[in-house]
Amino acid sequence: MSDKIIGTDREAARQRLRQAFTDPREFTSSPLYRALSRTVAGEDRLLELAGRGRPGQYPTFLFFAAVHHLLLTGTRHPLAAFYPSLVGEGRQAAPGQEAGAALIAFCAEHEQALTEVISTRLVQTNQVQRAVGLRFGLSSIAAEVAAPVHLIEVGASAGLNLRFDRYGYTVGDRTFGDPASPVQLVTEHHGTGPLPDLDVLPDLASVRGVDLNPIDVRDPDARGWLEALVWPENHDQRALLAAALELTATDPPPIQAGDAIDVLPRLAGALPAGEPRVVFHSATRMHVPAHRLDAFDAAIASLGETGPLWWISVEDAPDPDPRPAPTRHGAALRLRAPDGERRTLAVVEGHLRWLETFTDA
Ligand SMILES: C[S@@+](CC[C@H](N)C(=O)[O-])C[C@H]1O[C@@H](n2cnc3c(N)ncnc32)[C@H](O)[C@@H]1O
Incomplete structure (x- = not known):
């Protein structure tokens, strides 16, 4: 050159x-x-x-x-x-x-x-508040899944979202989850659509994460990096992160190291054939280089070759926007069902400080 x-x-x-x-x-x-x-x-x-x-x-x-x-x-x-x-x-x-x-x-x-x-270092901000998106997605499919699901978070960072079942939630004026948990997530609810019952969830057969660089929640240096990723003004997020790290450190979920593009096709072969599985990713696909995006999507889809796959994500803005008159800029909480049907379940602020539901046109 x-x-x-x-x-x-x-x-x-x-x-x-x-x-x-x-x-x-x-x-x-x-x-x-x-x-x-x-x-x-x-x-x-x-x-x-x-x-x-x-x-x-x-x-x-x-x-x-x-x-x-x-x-x-x-x-x-x-x-x-x-x-x-x-x-x-x-x-x-x-x-x-x-x-x-x-x-x-x-x-x-x-x-x-x-x-x-x-x-x-990598941008590995683990925003525990995004567990609201995962829980919303899981409750939306609870009636459809007939057996316990294998949950896989792609880009799990420290795995805080994978412990979604140990937190308390307030969404609008409704509460869910564990009211005594030291991790209490509060999300505003806007919009006209119904909120699913976030206490109705599929049973879990297994829980695991995949990450380029799993964060060891028990390692002070790794925790320090997560703290550095929180913006200086966000005292509430810093406190939430500390509480979630403490809680998760008592029982960290397994997180496999590697690029999802390599790991997921192998995992597809290792999961019990025919059993339902749910993939979740938030603020992860946005960090995949453009020339690797098709391979990233194909790797996730490969999990659907050995059993029914529900694919829940929070990444970018909805396109088209399903809201009749959008006033808030947010990301789509998306669901792809095993039959390929895609739906935007809600529009959410990137850190799940608010979510907006809508009624289908
Ligand atoms: C910004 S963090 C988001 C963490 C978590 N999903 C959340 O919402 O709090 C993105 C994570 O994705 C991981 N990641 C990015 N590309 C990946 C890939 N191709 N395979 C596996 N992990 C990946 C990064 O290492 C990082 O931990």
């Missing part, structure tokens, strides 16, 4: 990175990251640093988690004063719009340590 083409490719990659940081709309609940994204977009050295992650990794999430990780693990720097997570709940952090110069200085001083984190 000529130097000119390499140079052009590099420039195109930098432009894509710049775009990701210029328009960081995903940081809905983090004014600090929105402000710092603009700093990164304007600094070639920071963009270059942010681009050192593995293919498919969201550079914005990874870069800010790496900075947060160093600060949380004891690196002392004036930048910490801008982080609500570091100044502590109830105390006022310095205004995020003024943090740019401190970020640039921090990255210059800690480039090597940041590169180490960015190039080796």
Whole structure:
């Protein structure tokens, strides 16, 4: 390849990175990251640093988690004063719009340590609140499944969603699950459609996860990385994560290491033939490189070759949007039944802070 083409490719990659940081709309609940994204977009050295992650990794999430990780693990720097997570709940952090110069200085001083984190860690945010989506999906199929199901979460991270049956739930004005659990998930309910009874669930024959890099819930370093992935302002999520990690550490679900593309076809052959199985994935497919997406989908579908497969997911926006007059931007909670029928069960906020049900047209 000529130097000119390499140079052009590099420039195109930098432009894509710049775009990701210029328009960081995903940081809905983090004014600090929105402000710092603009700093990164304007600094070639920071963009270059942010681009050192593995293919498919969201550079914005990874870069800010790496900075947060160093600060949380004891690196002392004036930048910490801008982080609500570091100044502590109830105390006022310095205004995020003024943090740019401190970020640039921090990255210059800690480039090597940041590169180490960015190039080796993955975006593995385990958002236990997404268990609401899994539970909604399972209750939606409860009447259809005749036998206990094998539950497989693809991209399970630390496996917090796989312990969905040990949490308490409040969805709108209704409560489900274990009211005494230390993990209480609260979701707003909008819309006109009925909510299924989240206490009516299929029995479980087995529960397992698959992940490129399973997080050991008992390993303090791995837990620290999950904490770094929580945005600095989100004290409630940090507390929920800590409670869910504590609970899950008492009985971690098995999580097989590997790429779902390789693992699932083998698992299809290992599951008892004819027995029902449910696959769940949330915020996972979005991290699969574009040229691997067809293989990822085919690997999941292969589980349906040896038994009836229900496929539940929370990934991207519904298309088309099933709501008559959408006002909230959210992701589709999707279900694909064994006969291939696809349905959007609800539209949900990416972290399941709210869900919206609707009546079919
Ligand atoms: C952002 S986390 C989401 C974790 C969890 N599903 C949740 O909703 O909280 C995405 C997870 O998917 C895993 N992952 C990404 N691509 C994968 C693949 N091809 N096979 C298996 N795991 C994958 C990552 O390692 C990571 O732990």
